[in-house]
Each structure stands twice: as structure tokens, then as C-alpha cells.
Amino acid sequence: MNESQPHIAPKGLSSEKLLDVYRRMVLCRTCDERVWLLNRQGKAAIVASSQGHEAAQIGSVEAMRKGRDQFYTYYRDLGVLFALGMTPMDVMLGFTARAGEPLSGARQFPAHGASPELGIFNLSNVVATQIPQAVGAALAFKMRGEDAVVIVYFGDGASSVGDCHEGMNFAAIHRLPVIFFCENNKYAISVPLAKQMAVDSVAGRAEGYGMPGIAIDGSDVAAVYEAASEAAARARRGDGPTVVEAMVERYLPHTSDDDDSRYRPGPELEEARKRDPLPLLRQKLMDLGGLTDEMDRSIRADAARQVDEATDYVESAPYPEADGFHDHVYAEGPT
Amino acid sequence: MREEIARDSRVFVMGEDIGARGGVFLATDGFEAEFGEDRVIDTPLAESSIVGIALGAAMNGMRPIAEIQFADFIFPTFNQLLGEAARARYGTEGSVSVPMVVRSPYGGGVRGGLYHSQSPEAYFAHTPGLKVVTPATPYDAKGLLKSAIRDRDPVVFLEHKRTYRLVRGEVPEAEYTLPIGKADVKLEGRDLSVITYGLVLHHCIEAARELASEGIHAEVVDLRSLRPLDAAAILDSAKKTGKALIVHEDTRLGGIGGEVAAIIAEEAFDYLDAPIMRLTGPEVPAMPFSPTLEAEFMLDTARIADAMRRLARY
Numbered sequence: 001m002n003e004s005q006p007h008i009a010p011k012g013l014s015s016e017k018l019l020d021v022y023r024r025m026v027l028c029r030t031c032d033e034r035v036w037l038l039n040r041q042g043k044a045a046i047v048a049s050s051q052g053h054e055a056a057q058i059g060s061v062e063a064m065r066k067g068r069d070q071f072y073t074y075y076r077d078l079g080v081l082f083a084l085g086m087t088p089m090d091v092m093l094g095f096t097a098r099a100g101e102p103l104s105g106a107r108q109f110p111a112h113g114a115s116p117e118l119g120i121f122n123l124s125n126v127v128a129t130q131i132p133q134a135v136g137a138a139l140a141f142k143m144r145g146e147d148a149v150v151i152v153y154f155g156d157g158a159s160s161v162g163d164c165h166e167g168m169n170f171a172a173i174h175r176l177p178v179i180f181f182c183e184n185n186k187y188a189i190s191v192p193l194a195k196q197m198a199v200d201s202v203a204g205r206a207e208g209y210g211m212p213g214i215a216i217d218g219s220d221v222a223a224v225y226e227a228a229s230e231a232a233a234r235a236r237r238g239d240g241p242t243v244v245e246a247m248v249e250r251y252l253p254h255t256s257d258d259d260d261s262r263y264r265p266g267p268e269l270e271e272a273r274k275r276d277p278l279p280l281l282r283q284k285l286m287d288l289g290g291l292t293d294e295m296d297r298s299i300r301a302d303a304a305r306q307v308d309e310a311t312d313y314v315e316s317a318p319y320p321e322a323d324g325f326h327d328h329v330y331a332e333g334p335t
Numbered sequence: 336m337r338e339e340i341a342r343d344s345r346v347f348v349m350g351e352d353i354g355a356r357g358g359v360f361l362a363t364d365g366f367e368a369e370f371g372e373d374r375v376i377d378t379p380l381a382e383s384s385i386v387g388i389a390l391g392a393a394m395n396g397m398r399p400i401a402e403i404q405f406a407d408f409i410f411p412t413f414n415q416l417l418g419e420a421a422r423a424r425y426g427t428e429g430s431v432s433v434p435m436v437v438r439s440p441y442g443g444g445v446r447g448g449l450y451h452s453q454s455p456e457a458y459f460a461h462t463p464g465l466k467v468v469t470p471a472t473p474y475d476a477k478g479l480l481k482s483a484i485r486d487r488d489p490v491v492f493l494e495h496k497r498t499y500r501l502v503r504g505e506v507p508e509a510e511y512t513l514p515i516g517k518a519d520v521k522l523e524g525r526d527l528s529v530i531t532y533g534l535v536l537h538h539c540i541e542a543a544r545e546l547a548s549e550g551i552h553a554e555v556v557d558l559r560s561l562r563p564l565d566a567a568a569i570l571d572s573a574k575k576t577g578k579a580l581i582v583h584e585d586t587r588l589g590g591i592g593g594e595v596a597a598i599i600a601e602e603a604f605d606y607l608d609a610p611i612m613r614l615t616g617p618e619v620p621a622m623p624f625s626p627t628l629e630a631e632f633m634l635d636t637a638r639i640a641d642a643m644r645r646l647a648r649y
Binding site for chain 2: 124131134139167
């Protein structure tokens with residue numbers, strides 16, 4: 001394994017780290033498949049899947065400083081949550097809306113709310129509202145002279161919203177330490193890219209704001225890590241924001257309430273499957289000698305076990321008591 | 336604001352033309368020179384992000400004061416203010432605070448036409464999670480603004496723009512704050528209660544003084560905050576006088592007056608000697624520009640005095 005290390009691209013992503021990314025990707029995918037199943041069984045009211053986005057989400061988090069940087073996520077960012085240390089239990093408490101859910105106490109849709117300790121902020125599912133908020137968080141870091149960075153995740157759909165333009169423009173003017181990380185899966189629910197924009201990419205717009213933009217293969221962990229690392233370094237140096245556009249695939253409908261057969265041709269999905277980030281990374285690790293079949297089996301079995309345990313737990317876990325229903329409308333106590 | 340920016344390094348201001356220009360109403364006159372461009376941020380003309388960025392900074396430990404130049408331009412911020420800021424604490428089960436103030440000049444009578452005269456307070460007052468403050472005197476403005484800046488929740492701070500030049504009053508140099516959510520009896524009386532806020536408070540006081548010479552003694556209650564609304568003060572006065580007139584410049588349907596009337600009807604019905612009465616802006620979409628048309632919209636002392644007489648005689 002050590003012998004193969006020099007071949008592992010890119011710089012900074014060691015074989016151990018790459019293997020860890022793979023482990024989290026497997027865990028994320030296993031959990032994602034399970035909650036989709038729970039939805040079909042009527043046990044999870046709504047699911048937005050991250051399947052196809054895992055390399056972009058987890059690879060980008062690896063480029064950040066956990067515990068210090070901030071992560072403004074959106075509803076499809078299950079991988080970001082896993083990369084930041086949330087467990088299948090944490091996540092599945094959200095999908096089944098049970099007591100003890102860590103981000104919002106199950107007040108919100110799954111994966112919404114906040115964990116200031118982990119640096120996760122996802123106030124709502126109103127698309128693109130998180131973009132100016134992330135810029136504001138970056139402004140606060142800059143005002144205090146801290147070298148922390150904010151990364152804000154959004155889909156191609158959000159790039160059409162005014163808040164996206166306003167946030168990018170302000171961040172560029174003030175050279176704020178923020179990374180605009182677009183997970184471009186080419187669909188805003190059912191509306192394809194060609195009906196969303198007349199240009200080829202979101203990253204291309206960066207130039208118009210006076211910041212760099214880069215489009216990368218979002219199924220390639222190494223490419224994601226490299227681009228996000230460079231953007232984070234630039235932000236930390238005080239050189240301002242970057243748009244990183246990860247081209248990804250969305251393997252499932254927009255959410256569990258959507259039917260993509262109404263708008264998405266089958267052959268297109270089959271083609272997209274060839275870019276599945278999981279087998280790609282598995283193969284890469286195996287080629288590099290960082291992963292054996294046996295290790296892979298063990299990683300999958302471990303993920304399945306964690307997800308099974310979490311499923312068993314959440315299915316019998318209580319819903320939140322209504323006695324706290326009125327809490328946290330306003331701050332308690334003296335200001 | 337100046338004292339709070341000097342007092343707390345987390346406080347900063349952002350908005351359109353607030354830097355070198357000092358704000359279109361000069362509210363931040365000299366701030367940029369005193370505190371620098373980093374804490375007095377001239378923003379692009381993009382209201383949604385002014386509030387969205389302030390919200391993000393507030394979640395990350397700062398205490399921003401965002402200025403929306405005219406309340407007529409505040410509607411693009413609804414998403415960030417009502418949808419996001421108001422729900423941030425509730426939607427994170429208390430792990431996130433939004434100590435942010437959104438200041439904005441509102442109201443008419445300044446030849447502002449349809450788009451520089453509006454009174455949007457009811458939209459905000461309808462939203463749990465927000466606080467809404469509408470001071471009418473310089474003394475109240477200072478004390479309430481300090482409280483708003485120090486508050487841990489988002490506060491919409493609406494300043495009636497006609498009061499900037501029309502109203503003069505003593506403001507102590509000394510440090511003081513006034514509690515948000517407490518009304519203030521501006522004039523004591525026994526015959527009827529006039530419950531109001533904003534510019535028309537001053538017309539109400541004038542009308543009450545006029546009526547005093549006719550032997551009618553009106554009590555004038557200045558709500559000062561619209562959320563939280565001081566139900567106790569409203570009820571105390573209504574129970575004392577048995578007659579309530581609610582006066583505001585904003586239009587009638589869905590306005591604050593309806594809520595105040597409902598509180599009195601629900602809690603003090605037995606004390607009433609007359610039906611609750613409202614005097615409000617007319618049911619037209621906005622205030623017209625031409626002086627005669629503007630005057631038709633605006634309440635004045637004579638109209639208020641008439642309403643007070645009618646209620647007193649009931």
C-alpha cells in the first residue's frame with residue numbers, strides 16, 4: 001500500500017484519506033438507499049437523495065478545516081453531513097422525524113436546521129437563500145480577522161435565483177473568504193439546463209463578477225478535492241471567493257414525491273450510471289493498491305450494519321413531545 | 336447607533352448610500368469617517384442580500400444593523416426576513432440566534448408618492464420570530480434602538496420619515512434603553528383611549544389637547560412596539576376609559592388596529608361604553624403624489640379630533 005502512495009493524486013489526499021472518503025461515500029449511499037426504501041414503506045415522509053453527488057460533497061469537505069470552517073448546505077447534501085461526522089443514526093432520526101434529531105429537533109425537513117458545533121447551517125429549503133447568508137458569515141470572519149472559510153452548496157437551479165447573483169457580487173467586491181460550490185446535476189426538478197441558462201456553465205459566470213470559476217468532474221474525488229483546496233487556500237490568503245462547479249449526476253428523482261420518468265429519458269440515466277462516483281473511486285483505490293476486495297466487503301458490511309442499527313433504533317424511537325412546541329420562538333432570559 | 340458601534344465591536348451598519356453620503360436621511364452622517372469602511376458598509380443596490388448578508392453575519396457572531404433606504408424597497412427582503420431570519424431560532428431548535436436590526440424609514444406625508452410613502456409594518460408584525468418597533472419620538476427612538484441592537488432576535492425598526500424633521504424632542508446624552516414590547520401612555524385621560532403609534536401619535540396628542548379645552552379628556556397610548564404588542568397596556572387604558580379609538584396611517588384591513596380591537600373585545604368587552612372605533616389610512620393601494628391627493632390619504636389633527644368627539648359623545 002505504501003509503495004503505491006506516490007501515485008495517488010492529488011497532493012494532500014493520502015491513501016488513508018482517500019480510503020476514508022470511500023468509506024463515507026459507501027455509508028452515505030447505503031443510508032440514502034435505506035431512507036428511500038423507508039419512504040416507499042411510508043416511514044419517511046420526504047427524501048431528497050444525494051446519490052450521484054457523493055464525491056463532490058465528501059471530497060469538498062475534505063478540502064476544508066473541519067471544526068473551524070463553515071458549511072452552508074442545501075437539502076441534497078447528505079454527503080456533507082456524513083463527511084462532517086454525522087452518523088446514520090443522526091441522519092435517519094431526521095428522515096423519520098423522531099425526537100433527538102440533532103439539527104432541528106425534527107421541526108424541519110430532513111438535513112435542515114443547524115449544528116454550530118459542526119459548522120453546519122441550512123435554515124430552509126427556499127432555494128438560494130443560503131447564498132447571501134454564507135456571504136454574511138464570510139464577512140463576519142473577515143471583519144474579525146479570522147482565517148476561516150465558508151463553503152456554500154447549491155444546485156444548478158439555485159444559480160438562477162437573484163440571491164445567487166447578489167451574494168456572488170457582494171463577495172467578489174469585498175474579496176470574502178467564501179467558496180460557491182455548485183452541484184450541477186443538470187436538472188432543476190424537471191427543467192433541464194438548456195431551459196435554465198443560455199451559457200454552458202455556472203462557473204463561467206464567475207468572471208463577470210471578478211472572481212475565478214472552475215468547472216470540474218464532480219464524480220472524481222481527486223478533482224473535487226484539488227479544486228476546493230485551491231479555492232480554500234485562495235480564500236484563506238485573503239484573495240477572495242471562487243466558484244467551483246462540480247458536474248454531477250442525479251440518479252433518482254428530485255425527491256421521493258417526484259416522478260422523473262415524465263421528463264428524463266431512460267438512456268440518459270443509463271449513460272449517467274457510468275459516472276457513478278462509488279465504483280469509480282473503488283476502482284481507483286484498487287488500481288492504486290489501496291483497497292482489496294476483502295476490505296471493500298468489510299467496508300460495505302460495516303456500513304450496512306450501521307444503517308441497520310440506525311433503522312431499528314429510529315423505527316421504534318418516539319416522536320418529539322409537543323410540550324416544547326412553543327420553545328425557541330424568541331431568546332429566553334435577559335439580552 | 337453611534338454609541339452602540341463605539342461600545343460593541345460586533346456592531347456594524349450596512350446599506351445603500353450610508354457611507355460617504357451618510358444615508359439619504361443622514362442617519363449615519365459621519366459614521367464612515369469615524370468607524371471606517373469596514374464597519375460602515377456601502378452596499379450595492381440589492382435589498383434581499385443586504386438582509387441575507389446581515390443574517391449570515393448575525394448567525395456568525397456579529398450584530399449587524401441593515402438599513403433599507405425606504406420601507407417601500409423592503410419587499411425583496413421578505414424571503415430573508417420573514418422566511419429565514421424569523422424562523423432561524425425556531426427551525427434550529429434554538430441553536431442559532433439572529434441578533435440583527437433592519438432599520439427602515441416608512442410612512443407618508445413627504446410627497447413620496449406610491450413608492451416612498453408606504454407603511455408595511457403589519458406584514459412584519461404578523462410574523463412570530465420577528466420584533467417590530469415603531470418609535471414616534473426622538474427619546475423613544477434612541478432607547479428602543481439601543482435595545483434593538485442588543486436584542487438576540489431580529490428586530491424590524493421602522494422610523495416614520497415625516498418625524499425626522501417634524502418632531503423635535505429632548506434626547507439625554509446619558510446612556511439609557513427602553514424595553515421593546517412596552518407601550519407608553521403619552522397623555523393621561525379618563526374619557527376615552529386613543530391607541531396609536533408612529534407619526535399620527537403627534538396628531539393624536541394635538542387633538543387631545545384641543546379636546547381638553549372642550550372638557551373631553553382623552554388618554555393617548557403610544558404602542559411603540561407592534562410585536563410584541565403590549566396587551567396589558569391596551570387593556571388597562573380601555574378598561575379605565577371604557578372607550579377606545581385606534582388610529583394608524585396604515586390601511587385598515589389586516590392592520591394593527593384590527594388586532595388591538597380584537598384584544599379589547601376579547602378581554603375588556605364588559606368595560607366598554609361604546610363600540611371600538613378605528614381611524615386608519617384609506618383602502619387604496621398606496622399614497623398618491625399630488626398634494627391634494629396625498630392630503631386625502633393622510634390623517635390629520637382635525638380628522639382625529641372629529642373621531643374623538645364622536646366617540647366621546649357616544
